[in-house]
Amino acid sequence: MTDSAGQRQTSNGLAIVQIPVVRLTPPRQELELHFSQVSYSVKSATKGTKQLLHEVCGQLRSGRLTGVLGPSGAGKTTLLNVLAGFKVNGVSGQFDLNGQPRDLLSFRNMSSYIPQDFEMLSLLTVEETLRVSADLKLPTSTPLEQKQKIIDDIVDILNLQSCRRTLVRSTSGGERKRLSMGIELITNPPVMFFDEPTSGLDSVTSLQVMGYLQRLAHDGRIVVCVVHQPSSNLMRLFDDVLVLAHGELLYAGPQAEMLGCFQQAGYCCPNYYNPADFVLEVGSESSNQRCDALIEQNKDRHSSIKRLHKLIPDEQTALMDSAIDLRPDSVVRPKEQVSFSYQLCVLMKRHLRVMSRNLIAVQMRIIMHVVVALLLGVVYWQIGDDAAKLPSNVACLFFVMLFAFSGNAMPSILLCLQESAIFIREYYNGWYSLNAYYISKVLADLPLQFTCPTLFIGISYFMTGQPPELSRFLMCWAVCIITTFIGHFIGVIAGSLLDMQMSIFIVPASTIPLMLFSGFFIRMRELSWFLRPICDISFFRYIFEGLMRAIYGYDRGHLSCQSEYCHFKSGKQFLKDIDMQGDEFGWDMMVLSLVTLLLLIAFYATLHVSIRRAL
Incomplete structure (x- = not known):
């Protein structure tokens, strides 16, 4: 050229x-x-x-x-x-x-x-x-x-x-x-x-x-x-x-x-x-x-x-x-020329325009969620109400949690790395304030964070034969949405603070061990006493617990048994066996909401660290 x-x-x-x-x-x-x-x-x-x-x-x-x-x-x-x-x-x-x-x-x-x-x-x-x-x-x-x-x-x-x-x-x-x-x-x-x-x-x-x-x-x-x-x-x-x-x-x-x-x-x-x-x-x-x-x-x-x-x-x-302003960055940073609302409007339009053209950020991610949901539905076809296949259904729900998290954390790393240098340059040239960039970034990502998990859970939920009740579907949908948020913000925090190689290493290395304490691999009462506090800080525990309670809690009753013997015919009995008894879905969502809020604050602090580090 x-x-x-x-x-x-x-x-x-x-x-x-x-x-x-x-x-x-x-x-x-x-x-x-x-x-x-x-x-x-x-x-x-x-x-x-x-x-x-x-x-x-x-x-x-x-x-x-x-x-x-x-x-x-x-x-x-x-x-x-x-x-x-x-x-x-x-x-x-x-x-x-x-x-x-x-x-x-x-x-x-x-x-x-x-x-x-x-x-x-x-x-x-x-x-x-x-x-x-x-x-x-x-x-x-x-x-x-x-x-x-x-x-x-x-x-x-x-x-x-x-x-x-x-x-x-x-x-x-x-x-x-x-x-x-x-x-x-x-x-x-x-x-x-x-x-x-x-x-x-x-x-x-x-x-x-x-x-x-x-x-x-x-x-x-x-x-x-x-x-x-x-x-x-x-x-x-x-x-x-x-x-x-x-x-x-x-x-x-x-x-x-x-x-x-x-x-x-x-x-x-x-x-x-x-x-x-x-x-x-x-x-x-x-x-x-x-x-x-x-x-x-x-x-x-x-x-x-x-x-x-x-x-x-x-x-x-x-x-x-x-x-007057004694912040270190104020020494070299000019004042913005436009109002906060105008900055927010321009940045939102730019973010949305870029995302709509990004093959990885939007198109491939949506396609990936649809394809994986269809594959999940085919593999676990109509097992949700079969008591004999309850362990397989639990594995299906664990995969839903795993994919909702990792399918959004890793792409977010790449997207944030591409924009980090641009943000630093434009911020120090006085194009916009940190608050305007932060809010526009969070809001512009919302459509994708709602669309992908909605398509994924909407397809997989009914193909795998989960209970056809609107309340249970909405609870599963809410858990998937908030899991997507958690994965996304962990990705953007790592992408803002670290380089690509370190980010791709740190995110799985720091989150995958927490899955051990989700309650899927081992029951909490079987853990050593000094490991049990880790279950309380592992957000995967509340995600998995929320899915289990959404599917098997709230007086679901007896499951149909298609075999000669089914060990778990009652959802309540199953939840008691895995130490997740009690209709406390609201508590799980409250903890996950608190985790999301902490990650939002951490993302804002990360942007502060990035601009101070550039001085």
Whole structure:
């Protein structure tokens, strides 16, 4: 699949990107971000404190495309995160915006950060993705016509006309890169940071993407991007360059003056040599004392810029002193632009649209529940009223419990893993509040959580010959519904906290042992005394007990016996034998409801942990 961005060939055969003539409104104010003596350190459990940036100095100016270069491990992405305000803990140094100390929260409101792995919902079209961004990032008072015009302008300037109604998963790499730019261009930010925007792209597509970034910069924005190893063609597009090596800044300034500064320090670039390759080779020799001369030379050049304020020892501390909201995430998170109800409405529509197109989440899961219910009905055909087959019917009901749980827990892990990175990015960009996402996520999943178990129990209940009483059917249905909820929330909690491999291991490993204490494999009175408390905390016990009481409790009477001898002809006697006597279905449902409530609270806490962990 190839991009549709236009190109032309020069006389020497080089591909030049042809940028569309459509323009977004340029930012009104020229900006200059000056940073000096910026250091960043992290705490490690094994190595103590490790410093990743060492007193770097430089400046970023609007109207110029700035490239961040350096060998692997030089600290390029770390510097970008610090400059963009996404890293605050462990940061020290001075940040001046137009000669005044930078207010981090205000800066985050006027800037955007596009990471290397910019996650997007793959089952939305390009236009739908931009529409959601416009609905959540623009003020509620913005007319629909103006939103549509902004979307159309972005589609034109990024040359996305041919794929605007294409699902994101079906777009090419270059189109996805340009779409990630478009999502952030909705608010026309004057400052944009890009982490390796050419990663994974071929040379032609990389040139196209960098051409768009140059265009955005020359429209009056600060545009900074990390490029791992640019070609000579890409290098020509940069107006300014930052060269990093082992967390130290060798050079920060115009590209036209870069080679001259290196030459003064004793490094001469050979003729016809790619300047990017040359500075990367120099950076790999940063232990050389001549590199120390480069570092000091860069510090001296930028320290000569007039500073109106003293050095800020810790930017986070300075902000926290004057901040009203002292939560850690409030330091770097802009305020939402739309009301809570509007956030909820937009997120609900997005969740439902994505789910309706998801083969695994909806279509295959519904088909799976129907097929397994039919198979269960065929295997256990009309055994529900036969006293001679009562053990087999109990096994059938245990399978109902097992499938209702596992058939919803495992798919929920995968779905949550796909959305977790997107939620973190959008939350920290101020698209919506945590409460809006949480409520919309819970509500959007309800239709599927009701549909699947209803189809499953509706088919299997009557095919297996369970008692044809509405009250008993409704009790079984209620148990299946709440079992589905429990499985679903355990899946999403694991998917939010852990990676895929760990989640798929932890969920079965932590829940399957609890099935031993459900009352199916061993009667509770036969357990050792120190194991009996586990039965009280195993939710499988209350699920299985609820099913048993729904089928055999509440004065069901004698079962029909199709053999010469039936040991259990009375449902009441059977429940007494397995230690589940008493018509206490309400108690079982109350305990299961409490478990569901605890899982809902745990899911909310899990989202809190996820956003704090991203700081």
